[in-house]
Structures are given as C-alpha cells and as structure tokens.
Amino acid sequence: MLEPMIEVTTTHLQMLSRDGLNPSERGLPAGARIERVQAITPEFSKFLYRGVGSSWNWTDRLELPRSQWDALLRTPGTETHVLYLEGAPGGYVELVGRPGEAGTEVEIMYFGLFPHAIGRGLGGALLTEAIARAWDLDHRFEGFSPVTRVWVHTCSLDGPAATANYQARGLHIFHTESEMLSPGDGRVGMWPAEEPTS
Known part of the structure; x- marks a missing residue:
C-alpha cells in the first residue's frame, strides 16, 4: 500500500560568525x-537517534547496516555530544565538520531532546552549547581549518519549537524549500502501541 504524500517544508539556517551566538x-x-x-558506538548512536527522533519521523538512518552507521560516526570531523539529566540521556547533538578552501563548515546534523526532557527549558541551553562547540570543532581535529560557518536544516515534521529555537540562538534562515513526500514512521519498532484505557 502506498503511503500518503504530504507537503514538507525544509528550512535551512546558518551562522557566519561565532559572535552571532545568542x-x-x-x-x-x-x-x-x-x-x-x-568513542561512540553505532548502538549508542542509534539509541540516541531513535530516542529523540521517533516522535519526529526521523527515518533516514534506520535502514543503514551497522558498518555504514559506524562509518558515518568515524568520519573525521564528526562528534556526538549528549545532554545527561541525573545520569540518564536527555538529548543529544551530532556535529559534522567539513573542511574546505574557505574554512570548515559545521552542520548540526541531528539535534533534539528525549520526550521526558521536552518542555523543561533545556532546548535553548543544549543548542547554545552545541553551537559553541561547533565553532571550536577545528581545534579538535588535526588539519582542519578554522570554522567559518555553522548551519542546520529542519523541516515541518520536526518539533514545533525547532525553528524558533534556532533563530533565538542567532541562526538566520537562508533557504526554504517544499516538496511532496511520504514520510517514514520513526516510531516503528520503538514501543508497542499503548493499550486503550477504559
């Protein structure tokens, strides 16, 4: 059976100077x-990805075999930072730095909170730290030129506060696009359906 198509809008945001961080x-x-x-493992990375993304249709990595997932994590310039709340993961960010002739660009590849951490005012603090660490990424990888750009993309399937949080921290929209997609279901296999209560 064909999945229904819906219009999905993707918003790209960037920051071109570390002084732009708010x-x-x-x-x-x-x-x-x-x-x-x-020394992140594919298993821990997948746990973070599913824990955060299952509510927001994150499916792009779910079909990757372990070796491909591991290869992405081992790519020079890739880092994972985890927010811990009283010892348990509450959110995470994956940064991917790409050096170029004009400097290193860092993409906030994945960013978000676990369901139990949403609504507690943690998103702004985590994003602040993520952007600050993105601007310093070149210091942690040998041969990387200074960071000249930090960017991220989000879409209309993500959390409703995502774009506002990015803008509040100083990221500016530079491109938007819309397309008809059949989004996957990031919840598949995460938890069995809740039994109805009477």
Whole structure:
C-alpha cells in the first residue's frame, strides 16, 4: 500500500560568525551536564537517534547496516555530544565538520531532546552549547581549518519549537524549500502501541 504524500517544508539556517551566538538565558539545571562521547558506538548512536527522533519521523538512518552507521560516526570531523539529566540521556547533538578552501563548515546534523526532557527549558541551553562547540570543532581535529560557518536544516515534521529555537540562538534562515513526500514512521519498532484505557 502506498503511503500518503504530504507537503514538507525544509528550512535551512546558518551562522557566519561565532559572535552571532545568542546564548540562552536559561542554563542547565542542577544534575545536568553535556558530554562529548569520545568513542561512540553505532548502538549508542542509534539509541540516541531513535530516542529523540521517533516522535519526529526521523527515518533516514534506520535502514543503514551497522558498518555504514559506524562509518558515518568515524568520519573525521564528526562528534556526538549528549545532554545527561541525573545520569540518564536527555538529548543529544551530532556535529559534522567539513573542511574546505574557505574554512570548515559545521552542520548540526541531528539535534533534539528525549520526550521526558521536552518542555523543561533545556532546548535553548543544549543548542547554545552545541553551537559553541561547533565553532571550536577545528581545534579538535588535526588539519582542519578554522570554522567559518555553522548551519542546520529542519523541516515541518520536526518539533514545533525547532525553528524558533534556532533563530533565538542567532541562526538566520537562508533557504526554504517544499516538496511532496511520504514520510517514514520513526516510531516503528520503538514501543508497542499503548493499550486503550477504559
């Protein structure tokens, strides 16, 4: 059976100077920290991806075999940073730096919070730290030129506060596009359907 097509709008945002970062006024609460995963495994990466993305139709990586997922994580310039709340993951960001002749561009490839962390004012603090770490990514990879651009794309299937959060932190829209798509269901295999309550 063919999946229904819907119109999906993708918004691309960028920051061209580290001085453009507008930090969130809300810092991390007590018991929270953001930590770079130095030796991330495909299993942990997939856990983060599904934990955050299952509500937002993230499916682009779900069909990748382990070897391909691992290869993406091992690409020089790729980092994963996890928000921990009292010891448990509450969100994460994956950064991908790409050096070029004009400098290194860093894409915020994945960014988001676990369901239990949404609505607690954590998104701004996590994004502030993600952008700050993106601007310093060249310091952590040998041979990378200085970062000249940090960018991200989001779409109308993502969380309703995503674009506003990016703009509040100083990212500016530079391109939008719309297309008809049959989005996958990122929830498949995540949890069984809830039993109806009577």
